Amino acid sequence: MNAVIIGLSAAGLSCLGTLMRFSPQVNVTAISEEKSLPYCRCALTHYLGRIVREDQMVIADISSYPANVKFILGEKVETLNLSKKTLMVSSGKEVIYDRLLIATGSNALKPEYCDEEKRTFTLRYMGDAKNIEQYARDKVTVLGGGFIGIKAAYGLIERNLKVEMVVSSSYPLSMVLDERTARFVENDLCESGILFHTADDVAEVNMRKDGVAVSLKSGLELFSDVVIVGKGVKPRVDVARRSGLKIDLGIMVNEFLETSAEDVYAAGDCCETMDVARKMPWINALWPVAVEQGYFAALNMLGLVTSYPGSIGMNSLKTRSFHLISGGVLKEEDGVTTFEKHFPHRKQFRKLAVKDNVPVGMAFYNCPDDAGLYINLIKKGTPLNVDPERIVNDEVGIADVLRPL
Amino acid sequence: MKVVVVKPERCVGCLQCRFACAVAHSMSESPHAASYETVLSKPRIHIGLSKNKDLFPNKCRHCDPAPCEMSCLTKAIFRESTTGTVLINPDRCINCGMCAMACPFGVVRYHVYVNNKTAAHKCDQCISRQQKGKVPACVDVCKVGALLFEDYNKVMDRDTDEISSLVYLGIRAKEQEKGAYQSLTEYKRSLEELRRK
Numbered sequence: 067m068n069a070v071i072i073g074l075s076a077a078g079l080s081c082l083g084t085l086m087r088f089s090p091q092v093n094v095t096a097i098s099e100e101k102s103l104p105y106c107r108c109a110l111t112h113y114l115g116r117i118v119r120e121d122q123m124v125i126a127d128i129s130s131y132p133a134n135v136k137f138i139l140g141e142k143v144e145t146l147n148l149s150k151k152t153l154m155v156s157s158g159k160e161v162i163y164d165r166l167l168i169a170t171g172s173n174a175l176k177p178e179y180c181d182e183e184k185r186t187f188t189l190r191y192m193g194d195a196k197n198i199e200q201y202a203r204d205k206v207t208v209l210g211g212g213f214i215g216i217k218a219a220y221g222l223i224e225r226n227l228k229v230e231m232v233v234s235s236s237y238p239l240s241m242v243l244d245e246r247t248a249r250f251v252e253n254d255l256c257e258s259g260i261l262f263h264t265a266d267d268v269a270e271v272n273m274r275k276d277g278v279a280v281s282l283k284s285g286l287e288l289f290s291d292v293v294i295v296g297k298g299v300k301p302r303v304d305v306a307r308r309s310g311l312k313i314d315l316g317i318m319v320n321e322f323l324e325t326s327a328e329d330v331y332a333a334g335d336c337c338e339t340m341d342v343a344r345k346m347p348w349i350n351a352l353w354p355v356a357v358e359q360g361y362f363a364a365l366n367m368l369g370l371v372t373s374y375p376g377s378i379g380m381n382s383l384k385t386r387s388f389h390l391i392s393g394g395v396l397k398e399e400d401g402v403t404t405f406e407k408h409f410p411h412r413k414q415f416r417k418l419a420v421k422d423n424v425p426v427g428m429a430f431y432n433c434p435d436d437a438g439l440y441i442n443l444i445k446k447g448t449p450l451n452v453d454p455e456r457i458v459n460d461e462v463g464i465a466d467v468l469r470p471l
Numbered sequence: 472m473k474v475v476v477v478k479p480e481r482c483v484g485c486l487q488c489r490f491a492c493a494v495a496h497s498m499s500e501s502p503h504a505a506s507y508e509t510v511l512s513k514p515r516i517h518i519g520l521s522k523n524k525d526l527f528p529n530k531c532r533h534c535d536p537a538p539c540e541m542s543c544l545t546k547a548i549f550r551e552s553t554t555g556t557v558l559i560n561p562d563r564c565i566n567c568g569m570c571a572m573a574c575p576f577g578v579v580r581y582h583v584y585v586n587n588k589t590a591a592h593k594c595d596q597c598i599s600r601q602q603k604g605k606v607p608a609c610v611d612v613c614k615v616g617a618l619l620f621e622d623y624n625k626v627m628d629r630d631t632d633e634i635s636s637l638v639y640l641g642i643r644a645k646e647q648e649k650g651a652y653q654s655l656t657e658y659k660r661s662l663e664e665l666r667r668k
Contacts, residue, residue, distance in 0.1 A: 106544045108544045125546045384581075391572045439576065464527060465526075
């Protein structure tokens with residue numbers, strides 16, 4: 067069997083590893099656009115904070131794979147012929163597949179003011195991080211209060227730079243957190259030195275002599291060496307769209323991660339899978355989710371039919387002063403009850419959103435020990451057999467929660 | 472593949488396993504010297520208490536596929552191929568906290584233990600002791616048999632056999648008595664008596 071993997075990041079590598087583990091004799095061709103060895107994108111913010119070196123970010127050694135795995139690096143996939151089961155790479159070489167995995171990932175959303183000449187960068191590739199590093203001397207402005215923005219800002223704070231953040235909503239992390247939890251994060255980040263401009267947006271970005279000036283809608287002007295934009299990601303589906311696969315926002319897949327064409331699978335940021343907490347197709351562009359999808363896609367590609375249980379949006383934000391773990395949807399909706407408890411002396415805050423006795427969202431602040439337990443309850447849609455009030459009060463242990471109903 | 476199997480119903484909460492674990496992972500590996508080390512060794516097994524005050528020894532299950540391994544951004548968490556143990560390479564760990572988020576059993580903690588940096592910290596199934604032919608430290612000191620170091624399938628087989636024979640004996644005893652059990656607790660108690668016999 068010839069398996070072909072497009073994209074060699076989280077989902078692609080996970081798929082490759084799983085294929086090699088369960089069926090070492092299968093012929094695999096992995097195509098990647100980047101010439102360098104696969105590295106971890108999520109660690110770019112840590113790279114900015116000088117927590118990791120560039121060589122530590124490499125996550126796979128291509129030379130260690132057996133001879134039946136071939137790599138085509140630095141080449142794009144130009145066309146994909148679903149009826150002939152072939153694809154053409156940019157050098158003109160044709161590759162035949164029996165099973166194909168599309169793991170093209172996503173690109174950072176670039177607003178129109180994003181320009182290298184204006185020293186305004188998104189943070190998605192190693193080149194971006196190097197550009198930011200090259201210009202950042204004293205002051206940096208971060209636009210966007212999502213996880214990527216905050217992690218980048220914190221990384222730069224670790225480097226003793228002055229960081230100002232512009233957040234368009236009234237509090238950071240507004241997509242995943244509710245206001246009360248977000249305020250804890252904001253306070254702690256302010257203490258570490260990040261200056262927030264909330265409920266404000268960018269009007270214009272201008273290049274000045276040795277610096278960038280960001281004018282805000284409120285009339286304020288921020289002057290800095292470099293601007294980082296973290297406004298979310300957009301799935302890369304151009305090849306899939308040209309080939310005629312069914313696409314909504316990302317590539318549409320069924321529960322076995324198979325696309326509308328036979329023997330073509332999709333995984334990672336480019337595909338739209340079921341969100342368990344939202345109960346609708348959703349793109350959770352996260353590294354752990356992509357790895358999981360790569361694993362399940364590989365099993366299905368090998369004919370070991372396994373349905374993918376679905377993902378939830380989850381993230382972990384760890385700094386020197388706090389550790390926030392959030393998952394699912396925390397927004398107040400019909401039928402959703404939220405439970406919360408703050409322990410000021412322990413600097414802990416727990417919040418749990420429950421719908422019909424099934425947890426749908428959580429945010430645990432400074433209590434990482436049992437957070438994973440509830441993340442997994444949300445992921446599996448397991449009904450709670452303890453009072454949610456007792457969970458947020460930290461009165462129950464793992465033995466109560468995991469005890470069968 | 473041998474793993475540490477936990478039998479929560481047998482645990483009495485003596486915390487000997489925690490002490491032995493910390494000693495086994497200390498630099499000196501001596502119970503006397505370990506408490507004087509600059510970086511104190513931390514136990515990797517946690518005894519949780521439920522609301523009914525039941526004890527639950529909680530440690531890494533070395534799952535396959537391991538959610539922590541999947542969520543690890545820098546591939547600091549990996550599976551050792553010979554024993555199937557999930558291990559952490561603290562040099563690669565960037566302390567991002569993703570593994571604590573992914574672990575369904577909540578066993579990952581963050582401590583300073585190597586190279587003066589905070590890194591993820593969890594059970595390594597005493598891999599250095601295993602290489603010397605010893606069993607993991609927690610299993611070694613457990614007096615009540617709550618921690619066993621055995622092949623998972625063998626333990627499951629044995630438990631299933633035990634349950635099936637008990638159920639058979641229970642049904643036979645019930646037929647001889649010709650009286651229905653009042654409650655499930657009573658039935659369980661009679662099974663316990665049968666087991667003792």
